[in-house]
Amino acid sequence: MTLTRTNPVSEAVSEPARRRRIALVASKGTLDQAYPPLILASTAVSLGWEAGIYFTFYGLDILHKDRFEKLKVASLANPSGPIQLPNVLGVVPGATAAATKVMRNWMSNSNMPTVPEFLDMVRDSGVHLFACATTMGVMGVEAEDLVEGADIAGAAAFLDYAADADVTLFV
């Protein structure tokens, strides 16, 4: 029996180029730390990449409908914060609210989106939003507490996504 190559040309056709991918972990729930993963993910999709963010521990507040508008900037142990106070004054009532207000003004005066607006931007542009299932269990967060489109998943699901990533960053 003779084997005949019927279509050698098609075998030479290479696979289409795989899109680049970034996999981010957002682990912090302060206003200042909510922005970097959202900025990186929105930029990545603008470059034509795939992007996913795994929101875990305090970072899950960024996906929490009752909390994402109320993220704060710490006035204590934050020497680079908007209001630079010695730690002994950082505990004064109102110091966190004041630091938060200053940062909100910075963002608003620079035409930067709010966190909820940013979340809409990244979701609308196809960023995959992983909500850490363990955090939800530990902190008593329900599925209906989270923004639309959140994908409740554990570490294995995120690592499965991150295994094919070109860039991975922990924030």
Next chain:
Amino acid sequence: MTETQHLRENAVVPEKETLDCSGLLCPLPVYQAALVLNRLTAGDRLRLITTDPGALRDVPAMARQRGDTLHSVVEEEGRQVFILEKGGTS
């Protein structure tokens, strides 16, 4: 490149759209430019105006990553004007 050279070089192919991102910081100029480029056809040109100094590094990087072409950059009076062409096959 002078403004005159720039105008001459780009007069042949008119821009399909102009996007003014004055006053916007990273990631918004790149994000908004990508939204426009995504709906243009390959070969279409976009005139992008920015004031963020970081855009001088970001817009060429965006074009390289997306496979679009950056034809020219002109800096004038605190702003940058980029002429981009959408890549790919139409």
